[in-house]
Amino acid sequence: MHDLVITGGTIVTAADTYRGDIGITDGKIAALGLGLEGRDTIDATDRLVLPGGIEAHCHIAQESATGGMTSDDYRSGSISAAFGGNSCFVPFAAQHRGMGVTETLDLYDSRATGASVIDWGYHLIVADPTEKVLTEELPLAFQRGVTSFKVFMTYDLMKIDDRQFLDILTVAREHGALTMVHAENSGMIAWMTKRLVDAGHVQPRYHAVSHPALAESEAVNRAISLAKLADAALLIVHVSTPEGAKLVSDARMEGAKIFGETCAQYLFLTRDDLDRPGMEGAKFMCSPPLRDTATQDALWRHLQAGTFSVFSSDHAPYRYDETGKLANGPEARFNQIANGMPGIGLRLPLLFSEGVNKGRITLQQFAALSASNAARLYGLTEKGSIAIGMDADIALWDPNETRTVTAEDQHDNMDYTPFEGWSVTGWPTTVLTRGKRIVENGELVAKPGQGRYVARARIDLTGYPGHRAPELDPATNFGANIAPGAAK
Ligand code: URP
Ligand code: ZN
Ligand code: ZN
Numbered sequence: 001m002h003d004l005v006i007t008g009g010t011i012v013t014a015a016d017t018y019r020g021d022i023g024i025t026d027g028k029i030a031a032l033g034l035g036l037e038g039r040d041t042i043d044a045t046d047r048l049v050l051p052g053g054i055e056a057h058c059h060i061a062q063e064s065a066t067g068g069m070t071s072d073d074y075r076s077g078s079i080s081a082a083f084g085g086n087s088c089f090v091p092f093a094a095q096h097r098g099m100g101v102t103e104t105l106d107l108y109d110s111r112a113t114g115a116s117v118i119d120w121g122y123h124l125i126v127a128d129p130t131e132k133v134l135t136e137e138l139p140l141a142f143q144r145g146v147t148s149f150k151v152f153m154t155y156d157l158m159k160i161d162d163r164q165f166l167d168i169l170t171v172a173r174e175h176g177a178l179t180m181v182h183a184e185n186s187g188m189i190a191w192m193t194k195r196l197v198d199a200g201h202v203q204p205r206y207h208a209v210s211h212p213a214l215a216e217s218e219a220v221n222r223a224i225s226l227a228k229l230a231d232a233a234l235l236i237v238h239v240s241t242p243e244g245a246k247l248v249s250d251a252r253m254e255g256a257k258i259f260g261e262t263c264a265q266y267l268f269l270t271r272d273d274l275d276r277p278g279m280e281g282a283k284f285m286c287s288p289p290l291r292d293t294a295t296q297d298a299l300w301r302h303l304q305a306g307t308f309s310v311f312s313s314d315h316a317p318y319r320y321d322e323t324g325k326l327a328n329g330p331e332a333r334f335n336q337i338a339n340g341m342p343g344i345g346l347r348l349p350l351l352f353s354e355g356v357n358k359g360r361i362t363l364q365q366f367a368a369l370s371a372s373n374a375a376r377l378y379g380l381t382e383k384g385s386i387a388i389g390m391d392a393d394i395a396l397w398d399p400n401e402t403r404t405v406t407a408e409d410q411h412d413n414m415d416y417t418p419f420e421g422w423s424v425t426g427w428p429t430t431v432l433t434r435g436k437r438i439v440e441n442g443e444l445v446a447k448p449g450q451g452r453y454v455a456r457a458r459i460d461l462t463g464y465p466g467h468r469a470p471e472l473d474p475a476t477n478f479g480a481n482i483a484p485g486a487a488k
Helices: 074-083 101-112 131-143 162-175 186-198 205-210 213-230 242-253 264-268 271-275 280-284 293-305 347-356 363-377 474-479
Strands: 004-012 017-025 028-033 041-043 048-051 053-058 086-094 123-125 148-152 178-182 234-236 258-263 308-312 394-404 423-433 436-440
Touching (some): 004 363, 004 394, 053 258, 053 363, 074 086, 074 436, 086 101, 086 394, 086 423, 101 123, 101 131, 131 162, 148 162, 162 213, 178 213, 186 205, 186 213, 213 234, 213 242, 242 258, 258 293, 264 293, 271 280, 293 308, 308 347, 308 363, 347 394, 347 423
Parallel strands (some): 004 041, 004 048, 123 148, 148 178, 258 308
Antiparallel strands (some): 004 017, 017 028, 048 394
């Protein structure tokens, strides 16, 4: 007799689709079979039963690179994530210059604990890699289960230089952590921005012009080169160009420990959205920026081919008012407007509708992109699949329900959605975290604080041996081409 049984559904994992019941005891999947019995039952007839989504790129209760606070806290952000089919999320804990890492993580603990309805972890943004951070605080962060570090190559207040990047990659390598990078060339963006602003081109549409595709591909190429030199694992987040995706794909083919992520907005929106009347385009400003339909097609092909391990929302919610996008006034220049857009509740419905229902990806790819790949890559060893012993993090989906997206129907703390008016088929109906209902038949049934912090394990690099750069190998005299023991 299980605590809870989910009966009669079609179970979908990254490997299989099959009919079966799921027996849940003490928050874990205890049995898979037919005719299972429990003290409590969820009828999943006509439902797909998937691993609960893992949203691995979102900004929650975070001060942005330019100082503004996101509109979602851990309560509203986690509720919105759950309505979008997620059982767990991994927002960023952002170290700003002058802050310690331990202090940063304590601060985010105080923001998340008692608020989140789903389980959570943190990626640590490292903006100030002092000696103390590198030698003492990053290892301590790793010990508390923060096993991924994000760095920025752009944004004046966040960016690190190549040497600092190599230091962080090296510490991450030693501890089995994953470095994540926002890869855009800062100098190119600053140079373009000045030219545009000096010429009076200040409307939101020029945001896309100021972040040329070359700024991404140059930075992705440099980031991959640095990771190869350090023989470290690196994830390029929010890849927005075919050139960036190809660099990731080529590096993976070479056996480098390189991973890629793309996000919903790059598949579904274009820079034409920045051209809306007045300041409306500000709602569609994110970095890297939206591109064009040819880019969308190319990114879909990379998603289908496996270039991208992770598909995320990059939920960075700033309202269309004076607290967010218009904080610098209703006529702010494009470079004075907060970057980012909301989407944590729509990442998976959009991928299901446009991906699975339109025959672009299989259900197995959907399960992999929604949860399983992120679980493996980010060390969430007890999440991301429907298998005995795993956390009972589960989402029931109605694959046939069609809804029109509106901002009012979102559960975030936003006043707009970039996907207003989209017709989406396939929605999560019930979501569980560790066997506890969070959303049931479209209603919130969780209490704030029901989620738990998840300490993550070192990343699993099985199948990615990497290559030790000769310049780092004492056995070859650091590539100096002098026989060991020979006179130097
Ligand atoms: O524009 C975006 N994506 N804002 C969020 C911060 C980041 O760069 O990921
Ligand atoms: Zn970023
Ligand atoms: Zn982001």
